Amino acid sequence: MGDLKLQNITIDYDHTPVVHDFSLTVENGQMASLLGPSGAGKTTVLKAVAGLLQPRSGEIFIDGRLANGLPPEKRNAVMVFQKNLLFPFMNVEQNIGFGLRMQGRSNAEVHRRIEKILELTELTGLNRRKVHELSGGQQQRVSLARALVLQPAILLLDEPLSSLDATLRQQMRELIQDIQAQTRITTLFVTHDQAEALMMSQRVCLLLNGRIRQVGNPQELFYRPADPEVARFFGGCNFFEGQLKNGVYYSPFATVAAPELADNGQRLNATIRPEDILISVKGTQGLPGRVQKASFEGGTTRIWVQCQNRVFVVLAPRTDLCAGQNVRLHLPKDKIRIFPPGN
């Protein structure tokens, strides 16, 4: 156990920076996720923490200790890769014991710890199995067990679930969460799946194009995105413009009191989540609009509504609207997120 602190990390790849001025703190026992589309530099950050590549500038502190010059084997931060990378010439037990052997632990201790971790990762009895005889989910669990058995200060998970199918992935998520809650190992979890990040972690760090865009708890990122791009990443699709006058935000679609935004006369962007818009067929209240199309998505239906010169996307449960229908939209004031100036 320990905390992880990254300060102003810049990492180059082939002389071009892929991660810029990255700072992040993960507190002891916390599970944080590093979220971003592929190619955003997430794995690069993880590798830098693991010591597999050197940042051009900035400091990495693991458990309060400066780790910059340390080789990977002295870092006490273990990385689990996207591919399970189990050594094919070793069985399950030997794979899991690899790190312990490297530390020169006694046979008895190695066996005791392997048994314990097999139980924790629900692999009991598979000790002697060859790696290629395991299912995909089992392989991924062995790969996780191999890191967990070392009880590292920091556990680095690089999209360990992306190769699994949906059901198995959900099971593994729960398993990882349970294990993390039990062992309290500080974990940095990389994913491109926003739902996974929100679900798994206490703290989410959104990385776009090698730069941190927002850090906070899952609710903050979801409901109070720092800028339109962050909102878009989390599925936001309704953006409109308005003007600030005497602490009130005026837009053609909503008028919201915004006392915290003092600057007068500024044009500011705002957004509302598609599931927060209320849609009704009857009544005279709200904004008049016309349904462009509707697509059934199971639990909800996605409806595109033309309203003045804008198209709003609405997610509503159990509606039987069809194209061409006239509807009323209601944008609840407290659900509107006005972006701070500059966005």
Add this chain to the structure above:
Amino acid sequence: MVAAGVIVVVLLPFVPLVMWSLSDRWFYPELWPRQWGLRAWQYVFSTAGTQILGGLWQSVGVAATVSCISVGIGMPAGRALGLFDFRGKDLVAVVLILPVIVPPLCVAMGLHLWFIIIGLAGSFLGVVLVHLTFCLPYAVFVMWGIFSNYDPAYEEQARSLGAPAWKVLVRVTLPLTFPGIIVAGLFAFLLSWSQYLSTLIIGGGKVATLPILLFALMGSGDRPVAAAVSIVFVAPAMLALLFSARYLGGRSITGVR
């Protein structure tokens, strides 16, 4: 069936060889030796025993040294070529294939003069070096192939699990590339084992490997003895091949992407 067929085809040429070695008198155009006997084998094991044993050791010594050096250099070279793109990679490939294209005679003749000047002619080291000119490229090519299908992430995983660099090499890289190492080593060994001309030119008769002795005996016209020595010459190579056969199959290279 197929396997049996292959074995028959491979072993067929050895039948007359064995017959020759067991004949005392066999005259053209007879299909069968007139008289069987163990004269040739007696010659091989007792009369010329020490000489042939010496040749055997000399051959094993040269081939094993060449094989070890080829793998030792071929592995890092193949790794660099297989895993990284760098400027002049095509040029390296051409330079590597040159000794394979140029006849050994030319290489040996060309090197002979220089080896005399620097005192390597007629020495064990000189013969090893000239064999390396043909054997090393093959080893590099084999390891190049192995490493183009190799995932270096295994090494990163091992490092992250706490293995220092040298242990990663011993515990991860070597086992993962083991089949390739066996193939490359065997290639180099067999190539060196069957060298005659270059050994003769550079060794000048002082490095008397088995082929040198074999050719001398062939020249003397004693067919049964030559046949017996040929069998002695082929046997170790066959053994080496059988020993490593399981690494040559498809099962071999696991751990590869």
